[in-house]
Every structure is written in C-alpha cells, then in structure tokens.
Amino acid sequence: MDKEARDLLNMTDRLESDEAGLVAAGSLAVPGENLDETIKSGTALRVEVACAGKGTVTFTVVSGAAKTAKRVDCTQPMTNGFDFTTAGPSLAIQADSPEEDRVGTAYIMGRIS
Template sequence: MSQPDHERLDNKARRLLGSTGRPSTDGDGFIASGTLAIPGQNLDETIESGTALRVEVACAGEGTVTFTALSGTARAVRRVDCAQPVTKGFRLTTAAPRLAVRADSATPETVGTAYVVRRAD
C-alpha cells in the first residue's frame, strides 16, 4: 500500500473516534491520541501510576488489528475487525508511571489505526 493510501486509512480510523488527534480543550480528561504503525507502539511516560483511563481504539481497512494497552503489570487487549465501522473502548488503571499502546495485525498493509486515551470518570 502506498503512503497516501495508508494515511487515508489512518484518517478514516481517526474519524471513527471523532478525533483529529489534537487535545480537546473542553476538560474531557484528554491524555493522548494518535495512529500506530503495525507492528508498533506509542509510549507515554507522563502518566502517574494508579490513573484510571478510558482507551478507545478504531481501525479502518481490510483485516483485524489487536490493540494492547500496557502499564506495568496492567494489561488490556482488544481485537478489532477493521471492516466494521465501530470503535472499541476499555478501561485500564495504570500500574506504572507509563502507558504503552500497541497495535499488531497479520495484514499491516491493508489497515489504518487510531486511538484516544482519556482519564476515566
């Protein structure tokens, strides 16, 4: 897949989350957002241990993506079918002063990804 096609899929996944990838200014507890290379991860080392989070993930394209959120011994995994225009959300309480969000797929060339992390209510 060419770079513009991959960017198009990442943008489609971001739209599913209703996110432009920029922090919200309405006090919704925004922490981080982005897209992920596959296989790949984004790491945030500014989160305090014991923080309750809500992680939302989406993918677009053909295939599935397994998203993993890790913080110390805390771990949450969600598999998402990219052909279905839905998002998956899950909660995670950090067990270390960092959060890694990972993505993996058997078909990395045909999927785009996006995620948003917010403080849980």
C-alpha cells in the first residue's frame, strides 16, 4: 500500500526533477516518525501527503513550536498539501492511524522558492 500512496504523489518523477528543493520524502510506518535535524529555522516548505488503503491517517508535521496536522481519508485517491514554516532546527513528520495494518503512506516536503 505504501507504493500506491507514493504513486499518488508521483514521487519517482518528482524526486528526480526537484533534487535542489527536496527536503525529505518517503513512506512512514504507522504509527511512525521521520526526523530531520539538519533543517534551518524559518524554512518555508510545501508538504504533500497521501495514503492508500482502508481507513484514515493523520499526518503531523512538527518543528519547534510549529505544528500542523492533516487527517487524510485513504479511500480517496488524492494528495493533500499544505504550507509549513519551520520554527526550530529540527523537522519531524509523523503518521498515525487506528487502522495501522490497512493503510500505506507517502510524503514529500520541499522548499518553497
């Protein structure tokens, strides 16, 4: 199911074409978290998330005091995006779902230029 979610984001093509602006991309275990401690505070990002399967996933992005959560319906084959500005020298993206074995996840975060 993670591959289905990555396909929704067209991740393979985007990773090849946008290396300079890319901050992080991948799939998350549910529940799970990926952490980047190399980001600078005040970095403006575009975060796009997708999931596949049966259920919902809540994606949460956290940096310092900044936090944004987005609940995604995995039965709807679409991506969900939002802007986020880091507020500290670390960036975490988390995924959580009550249907953890029935969903796959994908995310991509890039700098807004």
